[in-house]
Amino acid sequence: MPRYNPAEIEPRWQRYWEENATFAQQVTAKPEGEKLYALDMFPYPSGDGLHVGHPEGYTATDIVCRAARMQGKAVVHPMGFDAFGLPAEEHAIKTGEHPRVQTEQNIDTFRRQLKSLGFSYDWSREIATTDVDYFRWTQWIFLQIFDTWFDHEQQRGRPIAELVIPDDVKELGEDFARQWVDEQRLAYQSDAPVNWCPALGTVLANEEVIDGKSERGGHPVERRALRQWMMRITAYGDRLENDLEDLDWSHGVKALQRNWIGRSTGAEVDFKIEGREAREAGAFPTKPGPDFIRVYTTRPDTLYGATYMVIAPEHSLVEELTKPENAEAVTAYIQQAGMKSDLDRTELAKEKTGVFTGSYALNPVNGEKVPIWIADYVLATYGTGAIMAVPAHDERDFEFAQQFNIPIKAVVKPADDVPAEEAAKILAGEQVYVAEGVAINSGEFDGLETAQFKEKITESLAARGLAKQAVNYKLRDWLFSRQRFWGEPFPILHELDDAGDKTGHVISVPEDQLPVDLPHLEDFKPHGRAEPPLDKAPDEWLYQEIDGKRYKRETNTMPQWAGSCWYYLRFLDPKNDQAPIDPEIEKAWMPVDLYIGGAEHAVLHLLYARFWHKVLYDRGVVSTPEPFQKLVNQGMILGENNEKMSKSRGNVVNPDDVVSEYGADSLRLYEMFMGPLTDSKPWNMEGVNGVFNFLGRAWRMIVDERAEELQLSEQLTDAEPTEEQLKTLHKTIKAVSEDITKLSFNTAIARMMEFVNFFTKEKTRPRACIEPFVLLLSPYAPHLCEELWYLLGHKETLAYEPWPQHDESVLVESTVEIPVQIGGKVRAKIKVAADADRETIEAAAMAEPKVQEFIAGKNIVKTVVVPGRMVNIVIKS
RNA sequence: GCCGGAGUGGCGGAAUUGGCAGACGCGCUGGAUUCAAAAUCCAGUGAGGGCAACCUCGUGGGGGUUCAAGUCCCCCCUCCGGUACCA
Numbered sequence: 001m002p003r004y005n006p007a008e009i010e011p012r013w014q015r016y017w018e019e020n021a022t023f024a025q026q027v028t029a030k031p032e033g034e035k036l037y038a039l040d041m042f043p044y045p046s047g048d049g050l051h052v053g054h055p056e057g058y059t060a061t062d063i064v065c066r067a068a069r070m071q072g073k074a075v076v077h078p079m080g081f082d083a084f085g086l087p088a089e090e091h092a093i094k095t096g097e098h099p100r101v102q103t104e105q106n107i108d109t110f111r112r113q114l115k116s117l118g119f120s121y122d123w124s125r126e127i128a129t130t131d132v133d134y135f136r137w138t139q140w141i142f143l144q145i146f147d148t149w150f151d152h153e154q155q156r157g158r159p160i161a162e163l164v165i166p167d168d169v170k171e172l173g174e175d176f177a178r179q180w181v182d183e184q185r186l187a188y189q190s191d192a193p194v195n196w197c198p199a200l201g202t203v204l205a206n207e208e209v210i211d212g213k214s215e216r217g218g219h220p221v222e223r224r225a226l227r228q229w230m231m232r233i234t235a236y237g238d239r240l241e242n243d244l245e246d247l248d249w250s251h252g253v254k255a256l257q258r259n260w261i262g263r264s265t266g267a268e269v270d271f272k273i274e275g276r277e278a279r280e281a282g283a284f285p286t287k288p289g290p291d292f293i294r295v296y297t298t299r300p301d302t303l304y305g306a307t308y309m310v311i312a313p314e315h316s317l318v319e320e321l322t323k324p325e326n327a328e329a330v331t332a333y334i335q336q337a338g339m340k341s342d343l344d345r346t347e348l349a350k351e352k353t354g355v356f357t358g359s360y361a362l363n364p365v366n367g368e369k370v371p372i373w374i375a376d377y378v379l380a381t382y383g384t385g386a387i388m389a390v391p392a393h394d395e396r397d398f399e400f401a402q403q404f405n406i407p408i409k410a411v412v413k414p415a416d417d418v419p420a421e422e423a424a425k426i427l428a429g430e431q432v433y434v435a436e437g438v439a440i441n442s443g444e445f446d447g448l449e450t451a452q453f454k455e456k457i458t459e460s461l462a463a464r465g466l467a468k469q470a471v472n473y474k475l476r477d478w479l480f481s482r483q484r485f486w487g488e489p490f491p492i493l494h495e496l497d498d499a500g501d502k503t504g505h506v507i508s509v510p511e512d513q514l515p516v517d518l519p520h521l522e523d524f525k526p527h528g529r530a531e532p533p534l535d536k537a538p539d540e541w542l543y544q545e546i547d548g549k550r551y552k553r554e555t556n557t558m559p560q561w562a563g564s565c566w567y568y569l570r571f572l573d574p575k576n577d578q579a580p581i582d583p584e585i586e587k588a589w590m591p592v593d594l595y596i597g598g599a600e601h602a603v604l605h606l607l608y609a610r611f612w613h614k615v616l617y618d619r620g621v622v623s624t625p626e627p628f629q630k631l632v633n634q635g636m637i638l639g640e641n642n643e644k645m646s647k648s649r650g651n652v653v654n655p656d657d658v659v660s661e662y663g664a665d666s667l668r669l670y671e672m673f674m675g676p677l678t679d680s681k682p683w684n685m686e687g688v689n690g691v692f693n694f695l696g697r698a699w700r701m702i703v704d705e706r707a708e709e710l711q712l713s714e715q716l717t718d719a720e721p722t723e724e725q726l727k728t729l730h731k732t733i734k735a736v737s738e739d740i741t742k743l744s745f746n747t748a749i750a751r752m753m754e755f756v757n758f759f760t761k762e763k764t765r766p767r768a769c770i771e772p773f774v775l776l777l778s779p780y781a782p783h784l785c786e787e788l789w790y791l792l793g794h795k796e797t798l799a800y801e802p803w804p805q806h807d808e809s810v811l812v813e814s815t816v817e818i819p820v821q822i823g824g825k826v827r828a829k830i831k832v833a834a835d836a837d838r839e840t841i842e843a844a845a846m847a848e849p850k851v852q853e854f855i856a857g858k859n860i861v862k863t864v865v866v867p868g869r870m871v872n873i874v875i876k877s
Numbered sequence: 878g879c880c881g882g883a884g885u886g887g888c889g890g891a892a893u894u895g896g897c898a899g900a901c902g903c904g905c906u907g908g909a910u911u912c913a914a915a916a917u918c919c920a921g922u923g924a925g926g927g928c929a930a931c932c933u934c935g936u937g938g939g940g941g942u943u944c945a946a947g948u949c950c951c952c953c954c955u956c957c958g959g960u961a962c963c964a
Contacts, residue, residue, distance in 0.1 A: 253881090259959085264963075266964080388964085389964085395962085600958095673890095694901095754900080754901070819896085823944085826897050866896065870945085
């Protein structure tokens with residue numbers, strides 16, 4: 001009984017594809033035919049194995065790729081592994097086994113699972129970010145970034161060699177100049193706080209800290225400043241934002257990125273501290289100097305309403321501005337603020353807190369004295385770390401002013417559509433008004449619109465050297481180092497003095513000495529010092545002597561993001577040992593034409609990868625300004641109960657189980673049939689059974705299931721198709737082909753089900769209809785279709801058979817049935833020639849007895865006829 | 878709070894971008910086949926009313942535009958995702 005048996009068919013075809021290297025793609029500088037680079041976000045190979053969420057996006061790209069090959073395109077469709085990560089390191093700490101061991105086991109599992117689903121990956125391109133041959137080039141790219149500074153005038157990154165050191169810097173000596181240069185690099189060092197856990201003797205990642213305690217063991221965690229590597233992604237803020245425009249990405253993801261970059265325009269304004277030296281008119285200085293506090297504001301038009309100032313607790317002027325009589329309160333406040341985590345400072349802070357310094361500043365527009373406060377609602381890391389507070393027109397300032405009884409002065413007249421009662425409250429300083437409007441109480445500027453006022457006031461202050469236009473970003477520089485073992489080592493050496501201490505000079509490891517591999521460690525247990533684990537490395541690894549100078553290797557490692565920032569390039573040329581990618585190949589194959597993955601990477605991964613890409617673009621390594629032309633985020637697959645799948649909920653579906661029960665084709669087909677790719681949707685095992693039945697029906701449409709031996713159904717003939725059969729075929733070809741370009745796989749499958757429903761009922765099934773159908777279905781259910789194709793007498797894989805073309809002329813209907821509405825309700829249907837004109841259709845409608853019945857005794861107001869569509873008779877009773 | 882996405886039968890979802898709401902699948906009901914079951918095949922299946930032909934209502938709620946609204950406009954509600962004192 002030759003039933004549809006995926007367990008037998010699928011492994012056989014998987015072997016065939018592997019043995020014949022069916023999907024290996026020659027990637028050369030001159031692709032044959034149009035190129036298609038379709039990329040999946042490569043997975044982190046966790047110990048849990050593949051999740052049913054993975055194959056959703058993977059099947060989508062696979063369908064696109066399989067169809068594209070049949071359409072004659074040159075297709076690159078690779079897969080690899082983002083394999084550095086915390087779990088493997090934790091396992092290593094526990095067991096003493098090298099994290100590489102477990103990582104490779106996990107990769108083996110993932111690879112096996114992926115292969116069992118029949119994806120048409122070119123496995124000869126497989127890479128893992130943990131491969132030494134791979135991270136050699138991750139290190140190389142780091143060195144490019146390290147060797148780049150950002151020229152703000154030209155808005156691009158340039159080699160350090162082209163950086164001109166200003167004379168005033170040069171005068172300060174070689175050491176200082178060198179330090180200055182280092183400060184300009186896109187990869188630079190800085191002190192940044194980390195989560196140090198003394199009990200565990202290690203630094204923890206943010207996600208390992210819960211409520212100020214370590215996730216493991218619940219030990220206290222302190223924030224401690226540590227020397228770190230940073231990447232100057234903020235320099236590329238404008239380009240990262242502007243270049244989104246031309247990308248074929250969803251509106252939502254673009255908005256997410258814009259929001260994350262958070263560009264705002266406004267002004268920097270200097271407020272003189274009371275009793276200090278005034279400034280002579282001139283250019284706005286780069287630094288405010290000791291006599292001024294610099295603030296950033298997006299609303300310089302509200303300057304007349306600034307009734308106090310706030311500096312962040314970490315602001316450099318805190319000590320200086322604090323009067324002796326306020327010192328005690330200030331010290332207490334700062335200590336308290338320092339103990340709060342970032343979270344406490346935001347989420348919990350319903351009530352505003354702050355403390356007066358005792359000092360005043362002078363409002364530059366009117367010379368009024370404004371008190372200077374310290375409050376933690378002002379962030380040290382944004383803008384200048386200080387603000388002018390305008391309580392009448394800013395919600396936070398309003399809350400604070402109410403709390404501390406600070407005057408609230410309205411300087412923007414509420415718009416006309418604000419109710420009079422509210423407007424009165426606003427003018428009286430009893431309610432906050434943040435919208436734009438017309439200036440009041442602003443001296444000579446009264447009556448100006450917000451936008452105009454902003455410009456005027458900035459100009460006016462700029463003329464006195466007290467302000468300039470300024471741009472700010474929410475985006476922060478990227479904290480690029482991790483205190484971990486299982487990551488890429490930095491190709492950086494620190495110069496040591498005679499005493500063995502770091503001099504502060506760093507040099508890059510010469511290119512020909514890459515890669516810097518990870519050292520051998522006896523075990524992976526924390527060493528208890530607040531230094532990275534690599535500090536445990538043997539001296540041979542740790543120390544180097546070059547030209548008589550001793551150096552110590554950088555012992556931080558790179559974050560997991562690093563490897564995924566450029567893997568899409570390496571896939572095109574994975575074995576190249578001269579360069580990360582051959583420039584000719586890069587030119588021919590980039591950008592990625594279709595990139596599919598989870599929405600969880602909509603911000604960070606995509607922003608980081610775009611940033612690296614832009615640096616590589618500036619440095620001439622790549623030829624396109626953007627890496628991913630089209631991006632699609634698949635929706636989440638939920639459990640049967642409509643909740644997120646998770647171990648704790650016990651609703652996780654394992655793809656292996658689905659494959660063994662129904663086969664890979666059914667899993668693929670089901671995931672595509674569930675609903676639109678981008679939607680979240682719940683899993684339903686009955687649904688898998690449904691598509692499995694469909695595949696069985698397709699099988700029986702072609703194969704005689706009742707015969708003893710495997711043979712084609714007797715209903716399958718070489719007869720000429722009937723007109724109706726041809727129509728069904730071409731309708732299906734058209735719909736399925738169009739749906740693939742729209743990534744609307746669920747509807748394509750529905751059309752193919754209709755095809756099978758139709759032909760199952762046909763007594764004869766012409767080969768001329770059935771064979772194209774097998775090709776149409778093959779991207780979705782490749783194993784079944786290869787088998788059917790073979791049974792139909794073809795000896796070669798169908799992977800490169802020409803894609804069926806539909807014939808529009810077959811689809812033209814001679815007559816159409818259209819509805820006749822009376823008063824907007826369908827009352828009858830008429831058959832008319834497809835190309836009938838209005839008059840003919842109207843006459844036909846009027847002649848219909850049903851219509852007559854309905855319009856009897858009524859006035860016809862008008863008749864709307866849409867040829868080929870419908871008739872609507874509007875009546876009045 | 879803000880930003881993004883979504884609300885259509887018992888369920889997952891279709892609907893040519895303003896033109897017959899509910900394609901396709903699941904589930905359910907009935908029938909054929911069978912000693913029986915599984916599998917398979919056929920038919921029905923938005924709700925309410927009617928013996929029927931048919932009628933009325935119906936796309937989260939309320940208003941509006943239109944000959945015609947799931948689709949466009951205004952207001953509101955709910956759910957999901959992201960984000961959170963960014964001056």
